[in-house]
Amino acid sequence: MDFTLKTMAEYAAEGKSPEVLFWVGCAGSFDDRAKKITRAFCKILNKINVEFAVLGPEESCTGDPAKRAGNEFVFQMMALTNIEVLNAYDVKKIVTACPHCFNTLKNEYPNLGGNYEVIHHTQFLKQLMEEGRLKIEGGSFKGRKITFHDPCYLGRGNGEYEAPRMLLEKLDAELVEMKRCKTNGLCCGAGGAQMFKEPEKGAKDINVERTEEALSVKPNVIATGCPFCMTMMTDGVKHFDNTTVEVKDIAELLAEADDL
Amino acid sequence: MQYIDNIIFIIALIVGFRLFFKSLKEIYRNILLGRKIDRSDRPAERWATMGKVALGQSKMTKRPIAGILHIIVYVGFVIINLELLEIIIDGVFGTHRFLAGIFGNSFYNAFTATLEILALLVVLAVVVFFIRRNFYGVKRLTMKELFGWPKQDANWILIIEFALMAAFFTMNAADWSLQQKGAGEALGYYPVSSAVLGPLFGNFSEGALVILERGAWWFHFIGILFFMNYLYYSKHLHIIFAFPNTWFANLEKKGKFNNLASVTQEIKLMMDPNADPYAAAPEADPNAVPEKFGADDIFDLNQVQLLNAYSCTECGRCTAVCPANITGKKLSPRKIMMDTRDRLEEVGKNINKNGKFVDDGKKLIDDHIQREEIWACTTCNACVEACPVLIDPLSIIMEMRRFLVMEQSAAPQELNLMMTNVENNAAPWQYNQADRLKWASE
Ligand code: SF4
Numbered sequence: 001m002d003f004t005l006k007t008m009a010e011y012a013a014e015g016k017s018p019e020v021l022f023w024v025g026c027a028g029s030f031d032d033r034a035k036k037i038t039r040a041f042c043k044i045l046n047k048i049n050v051e052f053a054v055l056g057p058e059e060s061c062t063g064d065p066a067k068r069a070g071n072e073f074v075f076q077m078m079a080l081t082n083i084e085v086l087n088a089y090d091v092k093k094i095v096t097a098c099p100h101c102f103n104t105l106k107n108e109y110p111n112l113g114g115n116y117e118v119i120h121h122t123q124f125l126k127q128l129m130e131e132g133r134l135k136i137e138g139g140s141f142k143g144r145k146i147t148f149h150d151p152c153y154l155g156r157g158n159g160e161y162e163a164p165r166m167l168l169e170k171l172d173a174e175l176v177e178m179k180r181c182k183t184n185g186l187c188c189g190a191g192g193a194q195m196f197k198e199p200e201k202g203a204k205d206i207n208v209e210r211t212e213e214a215l216s217v218k219p220n221v222i223a224t225g226c227p228f229c230m231t232m233m234t235d236g237v238k239h240f241d242n243t244t245v246e247v248k249d250i251a252e253l254l255a256e257a258d259d260l
Numbered sequence: 261m262q263y264i265d266n267i268i269f270i271i272a273l274i275v276g277f278r279l280f281f282k283s284l285k286e287i288y289r290n291i292l293l294g295r296k297i298d299r300s301d302r303p304a305e306r307w308a309t310m311g312k313v314a315l316g317q318s319k320m321t322k323r324p325i326a327g328i329l330h331i332i333v334y335v336g337f338v339i340i341n342l343e344l345l346e347i348i349i350d351g352v353f354g355t356h357r358f359l360a361g362i363f364g365n366s367f368y369n370a371f372t373a374t375l376e377i378l379a380l381l382v383v384l385a386v387v388v389f390f391i392r393r394n395f396y397g398v399k400r401l402t403m404k405e406l407f408g409w410p411k412q413d414a415n416w417i418l419i420i421e422f423a424l425m426a427a428f429f430t431m432n433a434a435d436w437s438l439q440q441k442g443a444g445e446a447l448g449y450y451p452v453s454s455a456v457l458g459p460l461f462g463n464f465s466e467g468a469l470v471i472l473e474r475g476a477w478w479f480h481f482i483g484i485l486f487f488m489n490y491l492y493y494s495k496h497l498h499i500i501f502a503f504p505n506t507w508f509a510n511l512e513k514k515g516k517f518n519n520l521a522s523v524t525q526e527i528k529l530m531m532d533p534n535a536d537p538y539a540a541a542p543e544a545d546p547n548a549v550p551e552k553f554g555a556d557d558i559f560d561l562n563q564v565q566l567l568n569a570y571s572c573t574e575c576g577r578c579t580a581v582c583p584a585n586i587t588g589k590k591l592s593p594r595k596i597m598m599d600t601r602d603r604l605e606e607v608g609k610n611i612n613k614n615g616k617f618v619d620d621g622k623k624l625i626d627d628h629i630q631r632e633e634i635w636a637c638t639t640c641n642a643c644v645e646a647c648p649v650l651i652d653p654l655s656i657i658m659e660m661r662r663f664l665v666m667e668q669s670a671a672p673q674e675l676n677l678m679m680t681n682v683e684n685n686a687a688p689w690q691y692n693q694a695d696r697l698k699w700a701s702e
Pocket residue numbers: 578581582583584585591592593636637638639640641642643644653654657
């Protein structure tokens with residue numbers, strides 16, 4: 001491990017509380033590709049001395065996939081358990097790299113007794129940048145083309161289109177937009193619990209359609225801000241046997257810019 | 261006998277409006293079949309939304325061609341209906357061009373000229389719409405779900421609008437020709453009809469012109485009454501319902517789904533370590549209807565969702581952006597709305613016939629909407645974003661998923677596996693919760 005990490009329990013044992021709780025999420029904890037995003041984000045926070053903690057084994061699924069599959073019982077079981085833990089630690093501010101966790105924690109927990117300031121990692125990084133704590137040197141990205149795929153639950157679901165773009169612009173790369181972007185963005189195909197099942201019969205898969213569009217603007221990098229989009233776009237790029245285009249989370253790009 | 265015209269007119273007017281209000285009452289009754297939902301919060305924001313979206317057409321111009329044409333027809337139609345006011349006064353009191361006396365000559369000239377120009381724009385827009393819809397192959401306007409009545413309906417609306425405008429021009433041109441012959445008082449200014457139809461009518465006798473003018477005037481009037489009553493059977497109901505529909509729209513973030521309060525109670529009880537598992541269940545209210553989760557029929561949808569169904573214009577903007585539909589899956593959010601309205605109408609007719617709803621062995625799910633459609637949705641909210649009148653097809657899909665999962669345990673197998681994992685391992689995959697920090701040491 002090339003970064004330091006403390007859990008909420010450790011902070012509590014010291015009688016302290018961190019600036020922010022990093023909600024890792026199931027994908028970020030267990031999916032091999034998404035774990036890299038998790039680590040990249042930790043490295044950035046480490047480098048600029050942000051005091052943060054994770055829940056570790058005390059974290060559960062937010063319940064998003066169950067809720068969107070229609071299972072309100074399982075969702076609320078998860079939600080109420082998580083809220084109990086979060087409230088016990090008196091958590092105020094949560095950051096997460098998963099728009100699904102972000103949306104659920106931010107919008108659906110308050111009604112169940114969980115009130116926190118919840119932000120997406122791109123929003124947090126943007127805040128840090130504006131406060132002058134995070135400096136982005138984008139030199140190594142000069143001449144590269146990046147296109148950003150809007151995650152539905154960050155964009156349309158919560159109206160955040162600017163934070164990820166602002167960070168990408170700082171990388172000095174050329175930001176090219178797909179025709180379907182921002183409010184018109186096209187889903188990667190994973191939302192609403194689709195990630196966990198085979199798609200219904202159709203002419204093609206949604207991630208193939210989306211990746212085709214992304215590739216058509218001839219980027220070097222397809223940037224994502226969601227571990228599920230990451231999986232879908234990565235599979236899409238493989239589908240087209242493309243070995244030159246990289247799919248990277250914005251946190252990974254920032255860490256790369258800083259040689260972390 | 262000199263009042264016979266006025267009497268016929270008044271009778272037609274009363275019959276027309278009574279039929280119209282009867283339809284509205286029926287729709288209102290049908291909407292009340294849904295579950296209650298409180299959408300009376302933030303009234304200022306609601307008025308603003310309605311002003312912007314319904315009155316201001318703010319969502320229409322996202323597709324510029326359709327948007328601009330639509331605004332022309334809309335503005336034209338609203339303003340031309342000011343003329344209805346004059347028709348009614350003239351009809352009831354037997355006056356002729358009553359507003360001329362009120363407005364004064366120059367203002368009345370400007371008024372009639374403006375109407376003529378708007379009417380011309382409406383005609384042009386209607387013709388372009390007709391060609392575009394029937395011969396241009398816009399995908400969302402030629403899809404299977406529109407075959408039959410929806411397609412005919414759309415065309416009928418255009419034809420009726422065209423006919424109404426044609427009558428309007430005929431009436432004006434005949435009146436103008438009479439005025440030229442010195443047979444009528446010179447009232448109003450008619451740049452379009454005098455130039456286009458005027459020359460055709462030049463040789464007509466005074467008698468023929470009077471008949472033509474009266475005929476067109478009556479046609480126009482009866483046509484408007486007819487159109488008003490046609491609305492009930494048509495997707496064109498949106499010209500009225502867009503207003504309440506946008507007022508009652510969901511103002512929350514699109515990603516925020518509602519939490520079922522009944523579930524919360526149950527789970528809190530389950531999780532409460534102090535609860536005595538052997539205690540007798542609390543006295544059940546004998547009149548309580550057992551809680552049903554989600555919706556398999558229109559009765560379980562909320563009233564705003566049913567209002568949504570009546571407000572849908574079948575424009576297909578939702579379907580055109582739906583990732584599932586784009587990639588050839590059966591799901592079409594427009595069809596979800598059309599099916600909901602069809603079922604609602606089916607239930608309404610049942611009530612008309614029997615005095616109350618008598619079980620017809622049918623449901624919204626399966627008889628109208630297939631499970632395959634329901635499971636194809638990615639909950640991406642593209643349809644919600646696209647709808648020009650703020651309809652929320654996704655919320656209906658979600659209620660049906662809730663029904664399938666919580667009432668029928670009928671989710672696709674892989675989803676059952678996912679849900680079991682969440683329940684047992686606190687993650688959608690089969691990993692151990694204790695391993696949640698492994699990523700840090702890899
Ligand atoms: S929310 Fe569902 S129905 Fe609506 S556009 Fe997305 S996938 Fe289609």
